[in-house]
Amino acid sequence: MSFFDTETLRFIWWALLGVLLVAFAMTDGYDLGVGALLPFVARTDNERRMVINTIGANWEGHQVWFILGGGAIFAAWPLVYAVSFSGFYLAMFVVLAALILRPVGFKYRSKRADPAWRARWDWALFVGGFVPALVFGVAVGNVLLGVPFRFDTDLRVFYVGSFFGLFSPFALLCGLLSVAMLVMHGSGWLAMKVEPGVVHRRARLSGRVAALASLVLFIAGGAWVAWGDIGYRIVGAVDHAGPSNPLRTTVEAASGAWLANYAAAPLTLLAPVAGMAGVLLALLGNIARRERLAFAGSAVAVAGIVATVGVSMFPFILPSSADANSSLTLWNASSTGHTLGIMLAVTVVFLPLILLYTAWALRVMRGRVTQHDLTVNPDLY
């Protein structure tokens, strides 16, 4: 545990936060995308059952990346956990309500054959996919812009913004990018997992549209970050191993500061490049009917786009627009080195295991879902 000093541990946990978010977006991201696509790529009950069963057995495990994200942020970045979820209070409620519909929708839809019953759950599954995808993107947009909060001397946080204030044009653009990206990823999954036919054709079409939209929105977002009035920077020296007290940092808003890291360390350009290259790969794979290639492309795109946000803001995690000096950074918002060390040890043991059995579970459920399966397999939804 005393393997690393506090500064290194903070950096590792910043990177691990990225790993968690990328893993969530890569796995549950396609489940959300499939949910958002459900009413559109599948019209009849059999088509919808086919779509649902491509993710039916594995989405629940994937969702734990989100839950673990909550727990890990709590453990490693308690101030980030406290400020972000209380600040985005009603938005968070909307996300939770939508996500609560998802497990229920998957399980209960098949319990009755009544078409009205099933149609209602189909829309619940749509909401459970589309709404979180949108709100997550909007939240990230707001984080890039800075969130209106300040601390008092007890480090009690006060949020001074409103719910509708979250939906600024830039934040909405980020929300749409998030939806486009996850729909692209979900389309790629469907194209791999359903048998050739009408659903497959629609999934490929939505994949192409979503990939183009992702590309345009990602570039537009980048331009906005470059030329819009966005960004923060730390003024003066910072003790990277100092106590986690955000009131001891001086921060100022600075237009274009989110691009400073790319100039300082050009290798970081890999993140946005991977974002764009991944989208192009997804598009090419889609057109060339190379489904695995297209899905790998969208996975790279998702990772690149999420990483771009993290790299652009480094070392900020949650800047404050109301009081820049209250901003949360890598160096002032973490748990103690002691806790970070213990959590790292636990993660080093269990993360590989999780990856291993997730891969095994996906392998058990390998192969395309066919109309035939739906009629003979009683275990399918």
Next chain:
Amino acid sequence: MEPGLVDLSRLQFALTALYHFLFVPLTLGMSFMLVIMEAVYVMTDRPIWREVTRFWGKLFGINFVLGVATGLTMEFQFGTNWSYFSHYVGDIFGAPLAIEGLMAFFLEATMVGVMFFAWDRLSKVAHLVVTFLVALGSNLSALWILVANGWMQNPVGAEFNPDTMRMEVTDFVAVLLNPIAQAKFVHTVSAGYVVASVFVLGVSAFYLLRGRFTAVASRSMTVAAAFGLAASLSVVVLGDESGYALTDNQKMKLAAIEAAWHTEPAPAGITLFGLPDFETRTTRYAVELPWLLGLIATRSLDGQVAGMSELVLKAQERITSGVLAYDAVERLKKAPADAAARVQFEQHKRDLGYALLLKRTLEDPRRATQQQIAAAAWDTVPDVPLMFWSFRLMAFIGFAMIALFATAFVLCSLRRHTTARWFLKCAVFALPLPWIAVELGWIVAEMGRQPWAIDGVLPTFLAPSSLSRTQLWITLFGFTALYGGLAVIEVRLMLAAIRSGPHAADHDAPAPNGAPAHPLAV
């Protein structure tokens, strides 16, 4: 903070936690019962046991999804509604929640999909292993949640750091091996096993009374009788164990449960019945059994069980000392290098939380008068009648469960369980009882913790997020509507699945032409 906000935040936490805890105990117990049933199938290779496993697995699934869905709210509610709590203790409290995800919930959630979908894709033994991993994951999950909760009841291995204005971990092993957490874990999962056993017993009894699906019902009942007897004994014995631990760490909770207004000469008696009255600080019409409480709580004839009045005097001393710690923290905020303040803080830091109790009425605890300190000391007493009655009802149900399962076990051993109609009726009527008991258990544990969010460290009224009442009303209304709707749907699906019985388990999906596979569905 807006007035009334604390109560609304607490109400929302209580509602969402109590609702979540309707589903979780059944998951905890059913998952292991499925392992037992499937193990019998794998060992005997008799198809009837496959049918038994799949039938209860189907009911398990209907319940499981709501446990997962409502668990989402719990994972984030500390951040959304209790942000000061999250900041104040996140360095310790966050870790068990994160480890729960890494070690337990990931396993459970990944395997549960395989369990339901891969009956024909895995060998029999491999499928049994998967079912076991679901049970292991769900029970390990409870372990970590209760390590977190146990720390709220007995915050060991941590101290306040004035530089970061929060509690920080000093001894993680102590947090892990917290005796309260361990007692709570065994007590809570055992309670979950009882819930599941009563569920299986009651539904099987219903079938036997009606003469339907008797092959499945009779076998299920034997599993429930044996598992339930062990579990119900364990709940009560290890509930006693957590009462024992209370004497060191949560004497006030025990005193409130027993309505012990004053310390009695050892060994103290246990009050079976009475009317606790906070105004006069007496219990009217008390019916006492001598010696028993002293024996249970201290495991001796001469150990004393502290009464509330004496504990309040102690709290008063700690508040006075805590004010000095508070003063030192305020000085350190202005000048972190102030050596005299640092010394004063070190001397009084373990009482800092007690000074915060004064913040209910005072902006600055340093200005408190003796009367205000005395009044704040009485705030450390939880709601006595609520504790007193919740505990008694819970314990009564606990003993009733032992009686029920002892009877079931004897009848099953004599092979008379399918014909003893009086017993079958009792088993059906017992269905709601364990749920009442587990909800009361939550009330005893968490209302008994008041006025503290973290015992002795952070008062509940300081812990919420600085939200508006309007925001709270919106989410309270939203959760109530959503949860209420889902509860109605869940119960109806559960009843429909029970009515259509085991044979429909294999015909869940509709026929290809869209006709319902089982016409009995609601």
